[in-house]
Amino acid sequence: MKSLPLGVTSSFQHWDPYPISIVSAKGAWMTDVDGRQLLDLSMGFGAMLAGHLNPVVVEETKSALNTGMLFVTPSPISTDAAERICRRFGIDQVRFTNSGTESTMYAVRVARSATGKSDIVKVEGGYHGSYDPFVVSSKPSIDKAGDAEDPTPVADSNLVTGNVYVTPYNNPDALERIFEKHAKTISCFIVEPVLENIGIILPDAGYLERVRELCDQYGIVLIFDEVKTGLTAGHQGAAQRLGVQPDLITLAKSIGGGLTLAAFGGKKKYMDFVSNGKMAHFGTFNGNPLAMAGIRAVDKICTADALATAEAFNQQALDRITEIIEEFQLPAHTVGFGVKGCITWSVAPVRNYRDYKATDFAVAELSWLWSLNRGIITPPGLDEQWLISLAHGQKEIDILVEDFRSFAVALRS
Ligand SMILES: Cc1ncc(COP(=O)(O)O)c(C=O)c1O
Incomplete structure (x- = not known):
């Protein structure tokens, strides 16, 4: 201890x-x-x-272990895993990471590179891992959080957050007010399609559709954080179940059968910023064979x-x-x-x-x-x-x- x-x-x-x-x-x-x-x-x-x-996860992992633990090179097993994820979640391209925190961080970096803007909008009470800007208003005390319609961003004093705007969930008018004022500097809006870190909060009818429209109208990248929803929302994730397509998506937890694994991906026009090096993405353990075996197993089971x-x-x-x-x-x-x-x-x-x-x-x-x-x-x-x-x-x-x-x-x- x-x-x-x-x-x-x-x-x-x-x-x-x-x-x-x-x-x-x-x-x-x-x-x-x-x-x-x-x-x-x-x-x-x-x-x-x-x-x-x-048993399928155990079997797939054991057979991966028979071939090696880490190559830090491309490998058929990582290509296979990427294809399975893209097919299932209806996205063009994906990169693997080791945690949800890494995935949400990289998704925001992609959005920043693609738009040339750096500010972020997130939902009050939304949790996206422990990268500094996401800890803003993830569970703020109400005495510090200001007006419910126009929440004050609340950050711990030791965080380096940049500009993070905070919006109430299920309130497209409040989101539009932020976009109207700051669209020139906002790169992305990150949101769980269904909030799952404060119980379960479902989107009102039409909310996500309106969010999609507003992001398109103001040139803001829409990131769905599906670290918690993912396959627990249905066999193709929450975005497809709810019928609203984000630009980028983050995945973790449910896709790996318990192995240490996460992913970010989405439309090619955004993932191109990984390809062209403007948002180079690194990581020694990314796509390691054991984790990739987890994806293969889950894809078979789920x-x-x-x-x-x-x-x-x-x-x-x-x-x-x-x-x-x-x-x-x-x-x-x-x-x-x-x-x-x-x-x-x-x-x-x-x-x-x-x-x-x-x-x-x-x-x-x-x-x-x-x-x-x-x-x-x-x-x-x-x-x-x-x-x-x-x-x-x-x-x-x-x-x-x-x-x-x-x-x-x-x-x-
Ligand atoms: C919605 C959401 N995003 C991101 C994360 C961070 O994931 P990880 O704990 O794998 O870093 C979490 C963790 O619970 C989460 O719930």
Whole structure:
């Protein structure tokens, strides 16, 4: 413990009173250091969509290991992975990285090179990894965040952010006001098509379409951060499911079967700035064979049918939990997208960060601790959602739903 700050390898892993230490995981279950079996509904924030130790991922990785670990040269396995990603997500070109943070950083660099402009617009409450400009207003305290229609960008004092404008989600008029004022210096608008770092917030009908129009009108590159949505949104990702095409897309977590892997890509006219060297993209481990084997495996496993089955289980959980909320008249509602779901502790729908901040965090924390004490791991922090992977089945859905019922009974007793 002494050698790791907070005893963890990523600050997300730390929670009070102490995090649970895991020694192994298989399918939808984990075993902790005390030998306790835990139902995993976090699934590596979505990276374990295929399930822990999915046999196809293990097989593909083992066969890659038989051929070598790192070549730092082009290789048929990386070309194959690129073609699979482009086909699936409907993009022209892709480059691989090692984390979502790297991918969002490079996507912004592409946009900056392509437009010759450097400012960024992001959504209030939107998280895109830990590159400095993205940490602006990712979870600002409301007393510093100013007007809800025209949020004040809030940055930690030690960040080097450049100009970052912050806009409320689901508010195209507010976005247009920023574009009108600053289009000459704004390179890109980065947004998760569905916000998934403050529960799940769905786009209003027409919001993303209007965002697309505004970006075209003002010459601003539209980046969809699909690090969290990706294949958890459906077999071709959120952009295709929602029918709005970004200029650039960032992917991570769900595309790699749990291997260390991410990607950025999109339209050729933007990726040409990687080819022409104006935005050279480097990285020793980019496209390493093990990670590429993860892509090949996931592409084989995550068929439309397999994901539809997981989504049907998720829908069943959402429906049954909604019934319990109604039966016990709890001030909550469920939100789902693809294979993810969450319970939001407010009666009113949540459309943006300010609505989210008005939800009941005390009950949310209680609910999370309740489940954790009963052998169910959902992501730490109250802002995440559960994930029904390809390894979850009826038994696991029943456990999730019955656990919520017991919580509802306790709340009302
Ligand atoms: C939407 C989004 N973008 C980017 C990232 C950063 O990804 P990574 O943790 O792989 O750096 C995250 C991480 O959770 C994320 O949720």
